């Protein structure tokens with residue numbers, strides 16, 4: 238099935254009429270699918286007539302979500318998993334074996350970092366980290382590697398990679414490329430068109446958009462996804478459940494609207510923060526001041542709503558700032574309808590070695606914002622009043638603000 242000629246908004250808003258001409262496709266909430274006869278089952282098992290057998294491997298509702306995201310990314314097919322990490326680990330583990338080496342960019346998502354540094358070495362897979370902004374350094378690390386793992390932009394410091402330069406070099410070296418596209422979504426960046434082999438998403442973020450689903454997806458060619466189907470999907474068993482897939486199809490319908498609104502909100506707040514005397518630097522790829530703005534303009538067709546800034550404040554003052562916010566709630570994750578704040582200094586205190594915040598030297602005065610659908614001026618007023626608390630002592634305890 239190819240949808241490449243259909244505009245995104247139509248593709249996401251429209252489904253073929255289901256049974257009874259229902260406008261919304263049903264949730265196929267079933268673990269298994271039965272067969273009418275021995276012969277029918279034999280055809281399915283021998284591969285002569287592929288069909289749904291068991292939901293750990295495939296389910297029509299999950300397949301519906303997979304087809305939509307594959308079409309958005311311009312990929313042949315996709316596989317959805319129970320989390321972004323399940324998608325990432327399934328794609329990676331299906332493509333490496335003992336003795337292989339992975340090249341990964343600095344500032345990669347912290348749990349992907351932990352997969353590479355804490356788990357894969359147990360299976361004889363090595364990883365080397367490089368500055369993804371420096372194409373020359375990445376290319377130099379490629380000979381002899383199996384997999385190049387990218388994330389552009391990265392989700393704390395918003396560093397970009399020049400995808401075309403890296404995929405050209407990776408192809409010449411026979412290195413498989415995988416890119417985490419959670420920030421841009423396929424609406425604003427389509428890495429497969431720039432030669433990337435696999436795109437992965439945490440669908441828990443913008444694709445869902447409502448902070449009520451944890452999910453992930455891998456998109457690529459039939460040939461690349463076949464490796465995942467042969468090993469990780471059935472054997473690691475991280476397949477996405479049908480109810481979650483149904484919620485994701487529902488969330489996707491408004492993706493273009495959500496992203497346009499939230500991205501515009503975010504870019505405006507980022508620009509206002511740049512002029513604030515207590516703000517040292519703002520990291521959003523679509524701000525003209527971003528050091529890789531030229532790369533951003535080549536690959537990103539719009540602004541997502543997650544960015545960070547460095548504040549002129551100590552650890553205590555950052556705590557005061559975060560506690561003073563009303564609309565930006567303190568939490569991990571991002572991409573939902575609600576605005577969130579996450580101070581990097583809390584990543585530094587997480588236990589377990591190695592810690593990516595420490596290894597990549599994420600600035601301790603960095604604060605990340607996920608901008609939601611709230612009123613832009615109210616969000617700005619919230620940031621302003623909380624920034625004004627830096628350097629003062631009289632902040633009401635969170636309980637008095639009615640936030641806990």
Ligand SMILES: *Cc1c(COP(=O)(O)O)cnc(C)c1O
Pocket residue numbers: 320321322323346348388392417419420438439440441442451452453570
């Ligand atoms: C959240 C996130 C992930 C992991 O996704 P989960 O759905 O939480 O497993 C991967 N990459 C990025 C950039 C993320 O923000």
